[in-house]
Amino acid sequence: xxxxxxxxxxxxxxxxxxxxxxxxxxxxxxxxxxxxxxxxxxxxxxxxxxxxxxxxxxxxxxxxxxxxxxxxxxxxxxxxxxxxxxxxxxxxxxxxxxxxxxxxxxxxxxxxxxxxxxxxxxxxxxxxxxxxxxxxxxxxxxxxxxxxxxxxxxxxxxxxxxxxxxxxxxxxxxxxxxxxxxxxxxxxxxxxxxxxxxxxxxxxxxxxxxxxxxxxxxxxxxxxxxxxxxxxxxxxxxxxxxxxxxxxxxxxxxxxxxxxxxxxxxxxxxxxxxxxxxxxxxxxxxxxxxxxxxxxxxxxxxxxxxxxxxxxxxxxxxxxxxxxxxxxxxxxxxxxxxxxxxxxxxxxxxxxxxxxxxxxxxxxxxxxxxxxxxxxxxxxxxxxxxxxxxxxxxxxxxxxxxxxxxxxxxxxxxxxxxxxxxxxxxxxxxxxxxxxxxxxxxxxxxxxxxxxxxxxxxxxxxxxxxxxxxxxxxxxxxxxxxxxxxxxxxxxxxxxxxxxxxxxxxxxxxxxxxxxxxxxxxxxxxxxxxxxxxxxxxxxxxxxxxxxxxxxxxxxxxxxxxxxxxxxxxxxxxxxxxxxxxxxxxxxxxxxxxxxxxxx
Amino acid sequence: xxxxxxxxxxxxxxxxxxxxxxxxxxxxxxxxxxxxxxxxxxxxxxxxxxxxxxxxxxxxxxxxxxxxxxxxxxxxxxxxxxxxxxxxxxxxxxxxxxxxxxxxxxxxxxxxxxxxxxxxxxxxxxxxxxxxxxxxxxxxxxxxxxxxxxxxxxxxxxxxxxxxxxxxxxxxxxxxxxxxxxxxxxxxxxxxxxxxxxxxxxxxxxxxxxxxxxxxxxxxxxxxxxxxxxxxxxxxxxxxxxxxxxxxxxxxxxxxxxxxxxxxxxxxxxxxxxxxxxxxxxxxxxxxxxxxxxxxxxxxxxxxxxxxxxxxxxxxxxxxxxxxxxxxxxxxxxxxxxxxxxxxxxxxxxx
Numbered sequence: 001x002x003x004x005x006x007x008x009x010x011x012x013x014x015x016x017x018x019x020x021x022x023x024x025x026x027x028x029x030x031x032x033x034x035x036x037x038x039x040x041x042x043x044x045x046x047x048x049x050x051x052x053x054x055x056x057x058x059x060x061x062x063x064x065x066x067x068x069x070x071x072x073x074x075x076x077x078x079x080x081x082x083x084x085x086x087x088x089x090x091x092x093x094x095x096x097x098x099x100x101x102x103x104x105x106x107x108x109x110x111x112x113x114x115x116x117x118x119x120x121x122x123x124x125x126x127x128x129x130x131x132x133x134x135x136x137x138x139x140x141x142x143x144x145x146x147x148x149x150x151x152x153x154x155x156x157x158x159x160x161x162x163x164x165x166x167x168x169x170x171x172x173x174x175x176x177x178x179x180x181x182x183x184x185x186x187x188x189x190x191x192x193x194x195x196x197x198x199x200x201x202x203x204x205x206x207x208x209x210x211x212x213x214x215x216x217x218x219x220x221x222x223x224x225x226x227x228x229x230x231x232x233x234x235x236x237x238x239x240x241x242x243x244x245x246x247x248x249x250x251x252x253x254x255x256x257x258x259x260x261x262x263x264x265x266x267x268x269x270x271x272x273x274x275x276x277x278x279x280x281x282x283x284x285x286x287x288x289x290x291x292x293x294x295x296x297x298x299x300x301x302x303x304x305x306x307x308x309x310x311x312x313x314x315x316x317x318x319x320x321x322x323x324x325x326x327x328x329x330x331x332x333x334x335x336x337x338x339x340x341x342x343x344x345x346x347x348x349x350x351x352x353x354x355x356x357x358x359x360x361x362x363x364x365x366x367x368x369x370x371x372x373x374x375x376x377x378x379x380x381x382x383x384x385x386x387x388x389x390x391x392x393x394x395x396x397x398x399x400x401x402x403x404x405x406x407x408x409x410x411x412x413x414x415x416x417x418x419x420x421x422x423x424x425x426x427x428x429x430x431x432x433x434x435x436x437x438x439x440x441x442x443x444x445x446x447x448x449x450x451x452x453x454x455x456x457x458x459x460x461x462x463x464x465x466x467x468x469x470x471x472x473x474x475x476x477x478x479x480x481x482x483x484x485x486x487x488x489x490x491x492x493x494x495x496x497x498x499x500x501x502x503x504x505x506x507x508x509x510x511x512x513x514x515x516x517x518x519x520x521x522x523x524x525x526x527x528x529x530x531x532x533x534x535x536x537x538x539x540x541x542x543x544x545x546x547x548x549x550x551x552x553x554x555x556x557x558x559x560x561x562x563x564x565x566x567x568x569x570x571x572x573x574x575x576x577x578x579x580x581x582x583x584x585x586x587x588x589x590x591x592x593x594x595x596x597x598x599x600x
Numbered sequence: 601x602x603x604x605x606x607x608x609x610x611x612x613x614x615x616x617x618x619x620x621x622x623x624x625x626x627x628x629x630x631x632x633x634x635x636x637x638x639x640x641x642x643x644x645x646x647x648x649x650x651x652x653x654x655x656x657x658x659x660x661x662x663x664x665x666x667x668x669x670x671x672x673x674x675x676x677x678x679x680x681x682x683x684x685x686x687x688x689x690x691x692x693x694x695x696x697x698x699x700x701x702x703x704x705x706x707x708x709x710x711x712x713x714x715x716x717x718x719x720x721x722x723x724x725x726x727x728x729x730x731x732x733x734x735x736x737x738x739x740x741x742x743x744x745x746x747x748x749x750x751x752x753x754x755x756x757x758x759x760x761x762x763x764x765x766x767x768x769x770x771x772x773x774x775x776x777x778x779x780x781x782x783x784x785x786x787x788x789x790x791x792x793x794x795x796x797x798x799x800x801x802x803x804x805x806x807x808x809x810x811x812x813x814x815x816x817x818x819x820x821x822x823x824x825x826x827x828x829x830x831x832x833x834x835x836x837x838x839x840x841x842x843x844x845x846x847x848x849x850x851x852x853x854x855x856x857x858x859x860x861x862x863x864x865x866x867x868x869x870x871x872x873x874x875x876x877x878x879x880x881x882x883x884x885x886x887x888x889x890x891x892x893x894x895x896x897x898x899x900x901x902x903x904x905x906x907x908x909x910x911x912x913x914x915x916x917x918x919x920x921x922x923x924x925x926x927x928x929x930x931x932x933x934x935x936x937x938x939x940x941x942x943x944x945x946x947x948x949x950x951x
Contacts, residue, residue, distance in 0.1 A: 032951070206950035216946065222933030225699045227692075244946075248938045256924040258931050260699040265725040269692035272685065272722070276696025279683060280661075280704075281929030284696060298686050392947055395940040401933050434929065435681035435697070436704050439658040444674055444682040456674070 001091075002193040005035050005060030008067050009144060011074040012084045013137070016048030019076070022137035023054040025162070026144060027387060029155045031207055033198040036062040038504075039207070039387035040580060045232065045325045051080045058148075058196055061511075064353065064388060064504030068582035071194050072147070074140050076118075082106055085113075093192060095143060097136070114188055116143050121179045126172065135176040142180025149191035151198065152181065204392050210383035211287070213354035213393070214313055215240025217361025218285055219248065220395055223311075225284035227262045227273035229292065232325045233381040234315035237287035267292035271299040271310065278309040279445060281406070281434040283365045285311035290319050290332045293339060293376075300374050301340025302447040304470075307421070307430065309368035309404070312376045313361075315384040318578040327578030328381035330500055331550035336376045337528055337558055343467060347375045347477050348528040352485075352503035353383060355390035356526075362401070363482060369404035371477050372432060380549070382501045382580040405431045412438040419443075420454035421466055428473030474529060481527035484534050488521050489514065495521035495537070496590075497570075498547040499555050501580065506547055508583035513590060520545070520590070528558065535563040538570070545590055547573040549581055606630045618654040626651045628675040633668055638790030638816030638831075639738045643675045645793050646707065646736070649800040650677060653848075661697055661704045665690040665719060668745055669711035669738035669816075688719025691726035694733050695917070701927035702918050705804060706733035712753035713743050716771045720752075723773075727780045727809050732916040734803040734810045737773050738790070740818040741829035748821030759826030772898065773813045778891045778909055784810035785890075785909040786844070789834050790817065792905070798873075799907060801846035807868045808916045815903060839897060841882045842906035847872040867912050875907055884909050 013019040038057040044050040073094045075084040090110040098115025122135045163169040228238045245259040264270035270286045277284035318324040351357045368375040420443040433441030443454045451462040498506045523537045548555040553572040559565040573589040614622040626647045660680035662673035666687035673682045685693045715723045741754040754766040784806040786799040803810030823830045849870035863875040883889045897904045
């Protein structure tokens with residue numbers, strides 16, 4: 001069936017061969033033609049030599065999830081050829097490097113196989129092993145451009161921008177594009193029935209990954225101290241923060257830095273540094289992933305009890321334990337919500353895409369300082385490391401950051417006594433002071449039992465007084481954290497409820513279910529503790545499909561624990577194979593559940 | 601646990617420092633440690649040192665981990681902020697605090713358990729960063745709060761109160777610090793305030809990581825016969841290799857020293873530390889010879905004390921990074937981002 005702007009291209013290569021820039025070029029060219037795209041990188045926990053894939057979904061409808069089908073497979077890796085061929089959807093195409101003979105056994109009747117002698121052509125046209133390997137990647141971009149009708153001028157403009165500083169590379173890259181393009185034109189019927197055509201669907205949008213967005217958000221939030229220990233998939237967040245700071249955070253007079261990034265010896269130290277810096281009045285954060293959260297747990301409990309702001313980005317990956325470090329999951333929801341021993345719970349934010357990584361980076365600092373507690377932003381590998389098309393970020397310059405209740409030297413001077421843990425305003429949030437400001441502000445920060453006045457205690461009533469006040473603060477948090485995103489349809493009985501990166505697939509599933517005359521309402525929670533509107537939403541429905549990317553229904557458990565939700569109406573749809581969620585999975589599970597008589 | 605409220609009356613003629621404060625103004629709450637604990641003597645030495653250095657109390661940040669030693673920041677300078685963190689993690693909290701505000705005086709108080717077992721990694725890396733702080737280890741060879749288990753600094757052959765002698769090699773904080781490249785390394789004894797106070801003063805003024813390891817006997821669990829960290833053993837095997845006098849900026853060096861014995865070291869702020877060599881073989885500016893000397897005396901059963909190593913030329917953490925001189929915490933947030941117009945420019949990279 002001929003379609004326009006609805007095609008999935010998947011490229012299988014070997015990691016370390018420089019295919020990333022070719023894939024980026026391909027994706028951005030399509031984006032610049034005004035056509036919405038989704039990029040997913042499936043890469044190994046390895047630097048060189050193992051199979052890796054990049055998937056580009058061209059979606060004129062502007063969906064954000066992966067699609068779980070492959071129309072055009074570019075099988076550049078002989079190791080995975082059989083697997084790549086098997087993955088092509090019926091009626092699809094497979095492009096391979098025909099420089100070397102291919103076993104005729106590996107064929108499918110329902111897939112059109114297109115051989116292009118990429119290595120041979122590149123060996124003839126380029127010198128040096130490295131250039132030949134790199135240009136082979138660019139050559140397949142040229143071939144795809146011919147097959148899918150991608151505008152060559154757009155590709156050329158991108159190459160010229162990319163290599164503006166290395167002019168000689170422009171000609172060689174364009175030559176490689178031409179090799180692939182011309183070969184396809186001369187040997188195949190171009191374009192294929194699934195083609196790409198310019199449209200007006202990307203204006204006001206960018207393509208960015210969540211870690212870059214969060215790093216930019218931290219710079220805009222005024223973070224000055226970043227402490228971290230490298231861990232996939234969070235590392236690029238600090239890399240981004242560092243590169244934005246390198247550009248914008250030099251003191252104009254002295255040329256010195258107004259930021260301090262410390263690569264810690266481990267995650268225990270990273271969160272210790274964040275707490276120390278925040279205690280001292282800086283906006284401070286650490287990016288990490290699941291194993292890092294496990295290591296940080298003791299300090300997170302300290303931050304909760306001693307009431308110190310901290311911002312932690314948990315770019316979740318597939319657990320348990322080391323798990324699959326380069327695959328995605330939403331499986332740290334419970335371990336973050338209740339990180340640390342004793343009665344401890346933490347404020348969580350759940351961005352759904354890079355746009356929210358940018359905004360929530362700023363919200364997280366406001367909340368951490370307002371509530372004087374660690375706030376964790378639960379992104380994941382899919383959001384953090386994949387390329388998403390999102391609306392332009394905005395910086396509202398009239399927006400005043402919330403620094404919370406911090407007493408100034410003047411205010412302290414006028415006070416008779418300052419008591420650190422006294423609930424003066426009745427919202428459960430005491431006042432704090434910063435070291436070095438005024439002698440009257442001095443207090444002793446401790447994780448041991450303390451009274452409302454800040455002194456050490458082993459007295460039952462005085463201890464309980466403080467932990468009960470922390471519960472009051474928790475309710476204040478509930479009233480100020482981001483509200484859920486709620487959409488109502490024709491239905492008033494059944495709904496989908498999800499979190500974070502499941503949003504894209506769920507929204508697409510809602511459309512598809514609607515086409516099948518199954519309309520569902522929708523709620524995407526954006527923070528923990530859950531706003532009252534989440535509880536109300538669940539109460540309004542007879543059945544709520546809770547969609548999340550973990551095995552143990554962690555979001556559902558949390559809803560039951562924190563919102564007193566009726567467990568009977570919460571039906572789990574769980575996806576936890578490490579790949580990003582796709583709409584088809586959600587649709588199938590909803591249809592299954594409904595056919596089992598759980599229809600609303 | 602002591603329940604006595606500290607009396608607030610003080611002698612009207614107590615000496616005052618340049619800020620007009622008396623030593624009482626640098627005190628804290630009543631110690632809850634055992635009577636005779638070496639740590640209380642260290643607390644007294646810290647009080648004297650900051651009093652004599654005329655440091656404004658609220659510009660001090662007192663940092664600690666967990667253990668008997670880590671409780672002591674409550675017992676000095678009540679008018680400063682204290683941070684009693686989690687076990688072995690004082691260095692990371694201090695690193696972060698210092699990152700946010702480099703202008704405060706950071707005093708970290710730790711113990712041999714806190715620094716040489718659970719917190720070894722953080723101790724080592726604070727040295728590596730040349731974090732500008734005074735790091736005091738109150739070293740008694742045992743875990744006091746959990747009632748007398750050996751720590752990693754316990755010497756081979758030392759006897760516990762009950763049970764068998766330690767057979768494991770001790771971790772020696774000062775020779776480790778020399779190997780790691782700490783820039784100010786001292787060892788003293790809680791029972792020798794005359795030596796300890798100038799060492800702490802030097803450590804507070806030194807720009808970079810200063811380690812002051814203080815043998816501080818545990819009267820309850822490690823002060824018996826057969827212990828190598830008892831008062832009696834320490835006094836007997838105590839070996840002054842080099843003494844230090846702290847001379848404030850613009851003060852004359854009044855004491856006359858024999859030629860060759862005195863060695864003034866100028867610190868970054870113009871103050872001086874005058875080293876008085878008791879053993880002429882010792883060279884506190886050479887890591888190699890200092891290390892060799894320490895190990896030889898250690899093998900002979902001696903506890904070498906004094907200012908063991910100093911290098912005031914190395915850059916501290918902030919200067920290594922090229923950070924601004926004023927506290928990062930005081931930079932107004934609205935100056936820390938380039939605004940909407942620049943954001944638009946940044947976003948062009950992503951189209």
